[in-house]
Amino acid sequence: MDFVNTFLNWIVPPASMVMLACAWPALCFINACEWLYNSLNSENMDDKVVIITGASSGIGEQIAYEYAKRRANLVLVARRENRLRGISENARRIGARHVMIIAADVVKEEDCRRFISETVHFHGRVDHLVNTVSLGHTFYFDEVTDTSIFPHLLDINFWGNVYPTFVALPYLYQTNGRIIVNASVENWLPLPRMSLYAAAKSALVNFYDTLRFEVKDEIGITIATHGWIGSEISGGKFMLEEGAEMQWKEEREVHVGGGPVEEFARLIVSGACRGDQYVKYPSWYDIFLLYRAFAPNILSWTFRLLVSPHGARRTSLIGTGRPIAEGSSGRPMLEGTSPRKLLAGPITFSQLSTQHQLKLE
Structure with a gap:
């Protein structure tokens, strides 16, 4: 048996690559035909009911506007009710x-049961459930000195998607509805300083891939994965979260590069209405899947060259990957805050929560 496995280890990967290369034109043609057919038969969202969690900013807000253009009935869910009021007015105008x-x-x-029940009581149905809640971080795992924030990261990135799905499933069965999930390329692409975020997103994608087989064709599932995109996180805004027993207040930090969040939201809604299983932005990230499967060492070497810091390693305190600035005193100083606050001593999560350091997408 060992000889058979050894033989297959040498033969199957290159043979599969050759077969894939030969079949690539045919697969592209089939995919194009399928895309065209689904586009012509795209779901009409006029007067249908869409629940969007995490709708107070970023991707969730833009998805609300995309559904508004399709004349859907929207239920916007988030912790910031004051922020939702402005977005609801914009959606009505659209x-x-x-x-x-x-x-x-x-x-x-219990909160999930409440907003699902209120939706069904008012509208009598649920057609699309869009889960966009996500919480990121940018710290090196071996520099953590307080693990108290770990459960919150996993709660938001995993259970914050699973609970609404669990409660909404009976109503989605009734309408042959659809679940849309905001994931990230980090669920399979290893990037530094995002270990817990990547683990939670990986669990999330595997959960919904498995759930797709369980619900069969009765409920559709669209998993949207993105690389680095621009959002309120990177918009240079300062905002404090309120309500729902917030565990921290975060700074909506400094400007960074990235693709437009509006484009990603448009692709998500268009893909969901077509019935796509996956929406990827940008799609060229997929090439790294081949390297991870067939040449993982090359992928590892490439990322080490591209993302390894030069000189001393420092933990980002502002959640956007920027290094700590040095003040005149030579001590670390937080970038982007006003007034600037000096920090000394080891970095802990209690400091991070006090200084608004975790980012919410």
């Missing part, structure tokens, strides 16, 4: 038939 706002924390099952 074309939404009706907009309901509900302040809720998606990591609490």
Whole structure:
């Protein structure tokens, strides 16, 4: 048996690559035909009911506007009710038939039951559930001195998607509805300083891939994965979260590069209405999957060359990957805050939570 496995280890990967290369033109043609057919038969969202969690900013806000253009009934869920009011007005002006706002924390099952029940009580149905809640970080795992924030990261990135899905499933069965999930390329692409975020996103994608087989064709599932994109996180804004027993306040930090969040939101909604299983932005990230499967060492060497810091390694305190600035005293100083605050001693999560260091997408 060992000889058979050894033989297959040498033969199957290159043979598979050759077969894939030969079949690539045919696969592209089939995919193009499928895309055209699904586009011509895209789901009409006029007067349908869409629940969007994490709708108070970033991707969630833009997805709300995309559904508003399709004249859907929107239920916007987030912790910042004051922020949702402005977004609901914008959505109505764009074309939404009706907009309901509900302040809720998606990591609490009772809150999820409440906003699903209120939606069904008012509209009588749920057609699309869009989960966009996500919480990122930019710290090196071996520099952590306080693990108290770990459960919150996993709660938001995993259970904050699973709980609304669990509660909404019976109603989605009734309408042959669809679940849309905001994931990230980090679920399979290893990037430094995002270990817990990547682990949670990987668990999330595997959960929904498995759930797709369980619900069969009765409920559609669209998993959207993105690389680095621009959002409120990178918009240079300063904002404090309120409500829902916030565990921290975060700074919506400094400017960084990235593709437009509006384009990603448009692709997500268009893909969901076509019935796509996956939406990827940008799609060229997929090439790294081949390297990870067939040449992982090359992928590892490439990332080490591209992302390894030069000189002393420092932890980002602002969640956007920027290094700590040096003040005149020679001590680390937080970039982008006003007034600037000097920090000394080892970096802990209690400091991070006090200084608004975790980023919410």
